Amino acid sequence: MPIRISDQKLATLYANLERQRLTNPAVKIGDSQVLALLAEVGDRAGSSSSKVLQKLQAPGMTFQQKVELIKKGMSASEKTDLGTILDSGTVPLEASAKQLLEAVLDRNSPPPPAGDGSLKITGDQHAGITGTAKAGDAIEAINLTTAPGGRLHMDDTMVIGHADNFGKFSANALPDMQEGDLIRMRARHSDGSTGDWVTVKAHGLGASDSRNAVVALFRIGLTDAGGGKVNVANINESRQVSEPGATLQLTNQRTGEKTKVTVTETGGFPAGFSVNGKAGDVFAVAASDGKNNLTFATEVGRLTVPGGTPGTVDLVKDPALHKDELNPDGTPRFEKRRFTGPLFKDGASPMDVQQGQLGDCYFPSAMAALAQNNADAVQNMIKENGDGTYTVTWKEKDWATGQFKDVPIKIDGDLYVRSWGGPLYGASLGSDKGEKTMELWFPLIEKSYAQWKGSYNTIGSGGMSNDVFEAVLGRDGESQSVYPGNEDSVWRTLTKAIDDKQPVSAGTHGESESALYTNTGVYADHSYSVLGYEVKNGEKYVKLRNPWGESEPAGNGPNDGVFLLKLKDFNKLYQTLMYT
């Protein structure tokens, strides 16, 4: 049923819209239609409706200027007519059109955008994030409270919505946004430039702020600066340690001294920040966002200042040596030393791995393959406890249920060493074998495997890389026989596994009196990481790595253990392909 509008021109315009809607139910009153209607209302201000319409459509006309122009020429009866259109109209209004009508009628509409179009957030976040910006701007946001727990940079934002023609936007909440979270936003303009950051604490989402500031403990670097000072820094300044404004408390476990610091706007520490302490000191780290953990009673974790004097007390009983390294009376032929270097220097890489004097080639070749294709799994399985010990979490299959369960193994930094100081068993490849500086992830993960399985002797008499893949990834390993004649099948298997980012290793045959391996550059009874594959001039090659970190077929560049082998030679020299 048509609505009653007293102004003749307004009634004619509206009747046209109603007729259009009869033939096309999708017709709505959008920005252009509402401006045409309002131009008829504003024409008493000394201008014709067409001139008013021109002004309303002029570039740079702000929302508020439009409202004022219309209101200036609006009569009482026209105001009543607009109220009728707004409240009883049969043609639906788009949100932006409705907002303008409400503003003209002084209804309770949200404030118009600022004249400069800068990003402003309005209201709470109960129904999402709303506000104003420049018309057409994309609104980008990141949750600074949760970002430190991931691998996000502070400008790794996601687009949550767009400002409409009037500069208003109403966006969904960020995933996992909770009461009290720090949300950082900016507007990206149509030319690609961005406005200033705007940060709000989310509210309206819950009864209280129950999520404390997340702390990326692994990004806090402690360095003995000498003179009783320990420098504290964010070792990855492009990512946050914690949310800006949060307070971190570092408690020296030796002296009991507590030092508080406020996290900077960039999520790190103030330049030159230091605490009292020395190499070997352990610091407990606690955080508060100003609402949670105000007493700092709950620790995030502990950190050790690298380079401390090796302790004399065994923190965790170490796995026994291989039988070949024991004296007849069962005592060890080698000493232990405590290593306190970093777990990772630049993440996990296959080139970090060096097999020691232990018959566990299946293990370093598996770990190097994992570092090549799933470095995150390696980096996540070992944690520093901050008290000189480490926890390595392995996966073990429960054969009754078929499910894998976590097996945490605690170890310390003690490693058996040669007379000249380098580790006897697995080490970090390279010349740096120093107790205070060597990268520790591989030797410590190998030690924890020995601890879990019983001793270095248990793991040092052969095995299968598949078992290691399973124990790291918690999924069943697979294998394929390799022999001259099944090259195509082997190629399909290994290329698919590599493309799928699965760790792959390959084992050679045992040596025989026919001297299959001598002078080939490949060693018998050995396990290699498969790092990749290549096709050159139609010839298929397998890219392999010797876990010794050296010794390879001639003509493969530096003697770093990495080499390409023709597929047909691979099938001749190797017997098994393992992957998961």
Add this chain to the structure above:
Amino acid sequence: MALPPEPLEEVLPKATWVVDAEVKEVVSQGPAVPKVQAPAGHTSVGAKTASQVVKLTVKRVLRGETKTTEIVAEKPVAGYALKAGNHGPFLLDGSKPNPMILGRYGPDSYAFSAIETALKRAKA
């Protein structure tokens, strides 16, 4: 057994001879070594081959009597085997009647460059 070769620094002092040589012939072979029983796919199980007595044609002497052109040496029970034509750096001890080939993998244990560097360091 696919352990890495022993550190060169530990082996070189035991070497009376360091020569660049080729196996001319396998003179004799010791008793067969029992095979290691291991599950399929297991690597580094320590499989070893029988000892051998081999005749080496010496091309170059890096340590020892420089006029030597042929040496009969013994390859111990080890994780490698030799056949005629195999070549490379051989480190030999002073055992009688035949010197013993040192290094876990015989001529595949160490690169010439590494040996030469270590010999220079030992002389310095």
